[in-house]
Amino acid sequence: MSQLTYASIDQTILDTLSPAKKYYWAIVAVLFLGVLFGAVCWTYQIFVGIGVGGQNNPVAWGTYLINFVFWVGIAHSGTLISAILHLFRAGWRNPIARAAETMTVFAVCIAGLFPFIHLGRVWQVYYMLPIPNQRLLWPNFISPLMFDVIAISTYLIVSTLFWYTGLLPDLATARDRAEGMRKKIYRILSLGWTGTHEQWRHYTRGYLFFAALATPLVISVHSVVSWDFALGITPGWHTTIFAPYFVAGAIHSGLAMVLTLVIPLRKIFGFEKMITTDVLENVAKTIVFTGLIVGFAYATEFFIAWYSHNIVEIESFRWRAVGDYRLEFFIMVVCNTILPLFFLFKKIRRTIPLLLGISLFVNLGMWYERFVIIIGGVAHGFSPHAWGLYRPTGIEYGIMLGSFCLFFFFFLLFTKHLPSVSMTEMKETVS
Amino acid sequence: MNPGQYIMGLFKEEDSTVNAINELEKSSYQFHRVNSPIPSHKIMDALKLKKSKVGWFTLGGGIFGFLGGFALAIYTAVQWNLIVGGKPVVAIIPFVVVGFEATILFAVFGNIIGMLTQTRLPSFKDLEHYDPRCSGEYFGILASCEPGQTEGLKDLFKKSGGEIRTFSEQS
Incomplete structure (x- = not known):
């Protein structure tokens, strides 16, 4: 970092904005095809009906809401890095703050698509807006689903303005x-x-207020998302630890996604002097911390189920661990709580391929965490005669593929058209 | 800006910029502004800048959002006038969520309005006597003096370790 000068920072970052080579556009084109494929799947669903997805009784919430929660979670660490670590004056976050903030904005956009997709009759989306929809009926703000509309919309607007x-x-x-x-x-x-x-006088003040406002917002948003579940009486969902559990999980997944995005970014654009191994190591250390919180939450859920003497809760969690979705549960536990512990070893934290590999597994594990919570809850509720299983259909996989392609499509366009590392904050770091 | 000769001292170091600002303050030359690539607290302290008023806009937005969020939730609930889930029609605790989110949202809107009005942005007119290097690696101090005093002003900047750029009236 000490070898960097203002001029070399500008040079390195502005070089990334030079016209792209053919292989860049080839990757963009492939991702765009993936987006088109997802759009075709969604269009098919609109014409045929929501039944082309695997959601049915008793599992009415499937991959669309899994992906919704997953992408909202991914967004969170962007705000952690850009706002919360800004307030703590953690200088190591400067080289990755821009990429993380951008990840936040795109992830919230992708997350926001899924309630539309899940609705089926998407043209009736205006029912969620705070306007009288039919016969002067207004949305009911007692519903946690309406909390969600307000929270996610606020988060999208605030994170976009903060980023800009x-x-x-x-x-x-x-x-x-x-x-x-x-x-x-x-x-x-x-x-x-x-x-x-x-x-600068007004900007620094305003930016500080932005960070101060984004910090409680980010905690509230995933708490609100968790209340979509926790305020229902479904076994496995109806628990008071959901808000902190979801916030920690969100940051856990988002930090892993930051590593997934930033490691190739630094390699391709030659940002090694700015996004140093020390920076990546700090992210890895934070992943250990969030992984331990997530692991503690998993254990607490099982303990409370046992301690409550509530036979429905006990059965729900027994089934979670050894029932039909035991493989998903196993992936969740291993990827989210055990693999991050390897980051306790300095050598692993400083080995780039291992950092990337473990971050990918954490992403996978966090997707499965949402699967286990959402599907596991409703598939195995109070009445044994209403138990059932769920598997996503090809259409759902197609839409999911499209969403991932859309995220990386946006991110790739961003890297070549806007400064992907903040020049101003890098200069502040070296000054 | 007042008539006279405009000269910009360009510095690569924050400390030498601060030094030049202090020297300029002691002199009879007219200081106009500093352009810098980063926010510098040292420079802000040297210029003895007052605290920005942006926070008042943020606070105003926040208060509006807090009241507006609760008002929206209460108004819509009264339109329904239907007990749901055993909660009262005007259920304050769930409405805290709406009030909280609206507080943040409108505080941010207030913050943005405050930043734009105070920084006078957007402004697409070219800034007079601006050196584009000041968005990169230089801190630029713009000052002016009577035509006969230019050498003295240049010397002041040079002594502090700066480079000189002299602006003609058209630049």
Whole structure:
């Protein structure tokens, strides 16, 4: 980090905005095809009906809501890194803050799509908006699903504004070094930022308030998502630990996704001097911490089920561990709580392929955590005659594939068109 | 800006910029502004800047959001006027969630309005006497002086370790 100068930071980051090579566009095209495939699957579902998915009695919430919770969770660590660590003045977050914030914005966008997909009759989405929908009936804000609409919409707007505000000085730097059409575009996007002392005076204050507001917001959003479940009386869902459990899990998955995105990014764009192994190691240490919280939550759920003497809860958790979804449960426990413990070893924390590999497994584990919670709860409820199983259909897998392609499609476009590392914050780090 | 000769001292170091600001304050030259690639607390302290008023906009937005969020939830519940889940029609505890989220949302809107109005953005007119290097690796101090005093001002910047850029009236 000490070898970096302001000029070398600008040079390295602005070089990434140079016209892309053919293989970049080839990958973008492949991802776009994946997005199209997902869109075709969704269109098919709209025309044929929601029954083309695997959701049915008793499991009415399937992969669409698993993916919704998964993507909202992914978003969270972006805000942790950009806002919470900003308040704590953790300098190591500066090189990865922009990528993490961008991940947040795109992940919330993708998450926001899934309630639309899950609705089936998507054209009736306006029922969720705070307007009188039919016969002057308004949405009922007692429902946790309406909490969700308000929380996710707020999170999307706030994280987008926060991200854009952080970009302003960098867009001005790009503007001052670009030519032709690019200069015109950056000129509009930078809103005329010139970095005068008066601008910085108000900007730093406003940015601090942004971080201070985003911090409680991020905690509230995944708490609200957890209440979609916890406020129902379904066994396995109706528990008070869900809010902190979901928030920790969200940050756990998001940090893993940060590693998944940032490790190839630093390799491809030559950011090794900025996104150093120390930075990645700090993310890995945080993953150990969140992994331990998640593991503790898993254990607490089982303990409380046993301690409650409630036979329905006991059966629900027995079935979770050894029932039809035991494989999913096993993947969840191993990937989320055991594999991250390897990060306790310094050598593993500093070996890039292992960091990437374990981060991928944590992503996988966190997807399965949502599967185990959502499906496991409703599939094995109070009445044995209403028990049932669920498997996603091809259409659901197609839509899921499309969502992942859309996320990486957006991220790839971002890396070549906007500064993927914050030049301003990097300069602050070296100054 | 007042008529005269505009000269910008360009510095690579934050400390030398602060030094030049302090020297400038003691002199009779007119200080106009600093352009910098990063927010510098040292520079802000040297310029003795007052605390920004952005927070008042944020607070105003937050209060509006808090009241508006509760008002929306209560108004819609009264339109239903139907007991759901054994909760009262106006159920304060669930409405805290709506009130909280609206507080954050409108506080952020207030924050944005505060930042835009205070920084006078967006502004697509070219800033007078601006050096594009100041968004990269230089801290630029813009000052002006009477035509006969230019050498003195240049010397002041040079002594603090700066490079000089002289602006013609058109630049």
